[in-house]
Amino acid sequence: MWGYYHHLAEPQIKKVITVPLLKLTRSFSYNDAQRQKLSRSPKVIQRVENFLAGNWQEQALSMLQTEIKAVINRQVEYQGLMIDQACLSAKIRAGIDTIQTAYDLRSYEGYLWDLLITSPPYLQAQEYIRASKIDLFWMGYQEDQIRALSNKELPYHKVEPVSIHSATFEIYRQKLLEPKILQVYERYFFSVLGALTALAEHVREYLFLFVGPASLRAEAIPIDRIFAEHFESLGWTHEVTLVDVIVSRVLFRSKKNPATGLDNHRMRTEHLIVLRRNSNDNS
Ligand SMILES: C[S@@+](CC[C@H](N)C(=O)[O-])C[C@H]1O[C@@H](n2cnc3c(N)ncnc32)[C@H](O)[C@@H]1O
Numbered sequence: 001m002w003g004y005y006h007h008l009a010e011p012q013i014k015k016v017i018t019v020p021l022l023k024l025t026r027s028f029s030y031n032d033a034q035r036q037k038l039s040r041s042p043k044v045i046q047r048v049e050n051f052l053a054g055n056w057q058e059q060a061l062s063m064l065q066t067e068i069k070a071v072i073n074r075q076v077e078y079q080g081l082m083i084d085q086a087c088l089s090a091k092i093r094a095g096i097d098t099i100q101t102a103y104d105l106r107s108y109e110g111y112l113w114d115l116l117i118t119s120p121p122y123l124q125a126q127e128y129i130r131a132s133k134i135d136l137f138w139m140g141y142q143e144d145q146i147r148a149l150s151n152k153e154l155p156y157h158k159v160e161p162v163s164i165h166s167a168t169f170e171i172y173r174q175k176l177l178e179p180k181i182l183q184v185y186e187r188y189f190f191s192v193l194g195a196l197t198a199l200a201e202h203v204r205e206y207l208f209l210f211v212g213p214a215s216l217r218a219e220a221i222p223i224d225r226i227f228a229e230h231f232e233s234l235g236w237t238h239e240v241t242l243v244d245v246i247v248s249r250v251l252f253r254s255k256k257n258p259a260t261g262l263d264n265h266r267m268r269t270e271h272l273i274v275l276r277r278n279s280n281d282n283s
Pocket residue numbers: 095096097098099118119120121122128129152153154157
């Protein structure tokens with residue numbers, strides 16, 4: 001199937017079948033997608049053995065068909081939401097490097113958007129490129145391209161230090177004594193807050209930022225408080241932080257981190273920070 005995919009000349013068909021094919025490949029893989037590292041587990045071995053014991057070809061085709069229908073239905077639903085298409089002008093750019101985009105805007109003056117709604121990475125809670133490496137290989141990416149993507153991923157992106165206007169940021173910085181951990185902490189806030197601050201200059205009204213209190217060496221970092229303090233000092237009003245309890249998703253599974261022997265803290269909440277630009281602030 002991947003051979004067919006790579007042979008296809010039609011970009012439109014490719015777009016419809018990429019995600020269904022990736023999902024199918026994941027279902028038939030011995031890799032346990034719940035784990036960050038590429039590895040087998042008794043649960044997935046059992047799943048693949050069950051497939052192999054039955055008519056797996058038929059099952060695969062039917063799964064693929066279901067997923068392709070789901071993609072098409074979502075497209076139709078999305079198009080249906082654009083009630084008055086004549087009034088709508090949208091520019092969608094996906095997969096772009098936030099830091100580059102934010103820095104490209106440095107010379108631009110004035111507002112570009114009314115709102116910014118985003119969910120940046122939560123420290124190292126998820127490693128997105130590592131978790132999708134095998135998918136990228138199937139899609140035809142080369143090893144050096146994947147490495148280049150990993151290097152751009154937050155918080156691993158090398159960035160220049162920026163000012164973080166938050167007393168909480170300093171308090172936690174003092175607590176992190178290991179140089180490597182301190183580097184991750186600093187790079188995270190320098191890159192995420194550096195990019196968000198540059199983008200926020202072009203936002204007229206509201207910032208909505210989703211984050212979770214991820215941990216570094218068993219220390220839960222109050223990312224939301226640091227973000228709120230930073231933007232308050234830059235002329236934004238912190239209106240509210242809404243807290244949601246995570247019930248179904250697990251970001252850390254094992255009780256102990258195998259690398260450190262320290263307790264892993266399961267992230268229990270996700271926070272939505274709402275910031276409004278102060279009305280007298282025209283900068
Ligand atoms: C917490 S997730 C949020 C994803 C999405 N906004 C959502 O709500 O489903 C953070 C996302 O940031 C992406 N990311 C990491 N580094 C990035 C970078 N330098 N530029 C753009 N996106 C990046 C990750 O791949 C991941 O998809």
